[in-house]
Amino acid sequence: MKQILTSFVSNLRETKIVSNFLNLSSIQISNMLLLLLMYPIITRIIGINDLGMVMLANTFSGLSGIIINYGTNQSGIRDVATNSNNPKALNIVLNNTLWIRILIFFAYSIFVFILFWANIRYYTYIVLSIPLVLAEVLNPLFFYLGIEKLKLYNIANLISKVLIIALIILFIKGPQDSEWVNFIMGMASVATFGTLLVYVFKKYKLSFTRPQKTELSKITKDNFFLTINNISVHLQQSLMIFALAKWGNPTWLGAYSLCDKVVGSSRILIISVSNAIYPNAAQLFKDGPQTWIAYKNKMKKIIAAAFFLLSLGLFILPGFVIQLLSGEQNQTAIDFLRIMAFVPTIAALNVLNVLDLLLKNDTLSIFRIALILLVISSLAAWLLVNQQLQQWFGFYAVIVEGSALLMYEYVIKKSSEKHV
Numbered sequence: 001m002k003q004i005l006t007s008f009v010s011n012l013r014e015t016k017i018v019s020n021f022l023n024l025s026s027i028q029i030s031n032m033l034l035l036l037l038m039y040p041i042i043t044r045i046i047g048i049n050d051l052g053m054v055m056l057a058n059t060f061s062g063l064s065g066i067i068i069n070y071g072t073n074q075s076g077i078r079d080v081a082t083n084s085n086n087p088k089a090l091n092i093v094l095n096n097t098l099w100i101r102i103l104i105f106f107a108y109s110i111f112v113f114i115l116f117w118a119n120i121r122y123y124t125y126i127v128l129s130i131p132l133v134l135a136e137v138l139n140p141l142f143f144y145l146g147i148e149k150l151k152l153y154n155i156a157n158l159i160s161k162v163l164i165i166a167l168i169i170l171f172i173k174g175p176q177d178s179e180w181v182n183f184i185m186g187m188a189s190v191a192t193f194g195t196l197l198v199y200v201f202k203k204y205k206l207s208f209t210r211p212q213k214t215e216l217s218k219i220t221k222d223n224f225f226l227t228i229n230n231i232s233v234h235l236q237q238s239l240m241i242f243a244l245a246k247w248g249n250p251t252w253l254g255a256y257s258l259c260d261k262v263v264g265s266s267r268i269l270i271i272s273v274s275n276a277i278y279p280n281a282a283q284l285f286k287d288g289p290q291t292w293i294a295y296k297n298k299m300k301k302i303i304a305a306a307f308f309l310l311s312l313g314l315f316i317l318p319g320f321v322i323q324l325l326s327g328e329q330n331q332t333a334i335d336f337l338r339i340m341a342f343v344p345t346i347a348a349l350n351v352l353n354v355l356d357l358l359l360k361n362d363t364l365s366i367f368r369i370a371l372i373l374l375v376i377s378s379l380a381a382w383l384l385v386n387q388q389l390q391q392w393f394g395f396y397a398v399i400v401e402g403s404a405l406l407m408y409e410y411v412i413k414k415s416s417e418k419h420v
Contacts, residue, residue, distance in 0.1 A: 052253030057125035065136035071223035080146025099211035131186025255333035266344035307348035315341035339394025353408035
């Protein structure tokens with residue numbers, strides 16, 4: 001055992017994954033720490049059942065934020081980096097990005113207003129979550145990533161999270177206040193991102209101007225498939241929550257939402273690992289496909305081993321995890337988490353497959369897989385909840401992640417056969 005652990009640590013040092021993980025992924029790490037600290041506090045104050053409603057509105061706002069963002073967090077990084085030394089072009093990029101978000105947010109606000117007549121039981125939660133969506137309009141992450149100056153953003157991000165925790169402890173006193181949880185989170189983010197955005201305008205001497213129709217039209221066209229893919233990925237992870245809200249009950253929704261946050265934290269870690277590997281992977285892929293394949297296979301074993309240990313802990317100690325997060329022994333949540341325990345391992349096995357297709361610029365295959373997964377996740381969520389198969393709810397995440405792994409492996413294998 002000692003020899004295995006020594007070899008494992010040695011491999012980590014050799015690949016420099018630890019240093020890259022810490023240096024390149026501080027935002028994801030701080031988000032993960034927020035989840036680990038904030039949601040146990042919220043759950044202990046409002047209870048698991050009301051947590052389900054909070055997370056439902058949070059998930060709905062997250063989906064809306066992806067639509068409003070319209071892929072600009074990805075395309076904007078490229079455009080800012082390309083024009084970092086051209087203030088005039090930089091001003092156009094920033095304004096066009098903000099305007100496309102503002103216009104979609106305006107449409108979203110009208111949509112939420114119309115929902116009033118739909119008699120949705122969690123409508124108040126959605127209305128009070130609007131600041132979360134507004135924060136996405138103002139989020140200047142793409143700009144700071146593009147100019148490669150994340151220190152200020154990271155510091156502000158951390159302060160914002162500390163502020164959220166303090167405000168929740170101060171103002172949320174029980175289940176009766178649960179509707180205001182997302183409002184507090186959203187307003188803190190609006191204040192933070194708004195301040196960072198103002199700093200960008202002043203620091204780089206930019207101005208807020210009217211949008212250029214041709215540029216907005218170009219963004220609308222160029223980012224359409226990227227946005228659809230982002231929506232699909234988000235829905236794959238959240239359709240079960242929407243299904244439970246529609247056909248389930250608060251007990252199921254709350255228990256599943258809590259377990260989903262545990263698994264979600266592991267996804268943040270996996271994204272951080274992917275970001276840490278990406279620069280080295282790009283260079284190796286440039287040097288030659290065989291070099292990249294050898295590196296990928298080696299790293300795949302290391303990452304899978306690390307997340308297998310995490311999965312094993314969740315499988316053996318689900319009661320301890322649920323007790324730690326919620327302050328109670330909720331048997332429904334324990335059962336869900338035990339089934340979902342190995343989702344992190346499956347996701348870890350697939351993370352380098354996704355990276356492989358990105359390096360090959362095979363976005364069409366990624367898009368097709370995303371659409372197929374959306375169909376699979378829709379059918380799985382409907383079948384499990386509509387048929388009230390509550391003892392199997394945890395398998396939803398296993399089905400989605402497992403299907404993703406199989407499809408990515410198949411596409412990569414077929415691609416390799418073509419180049420033999």
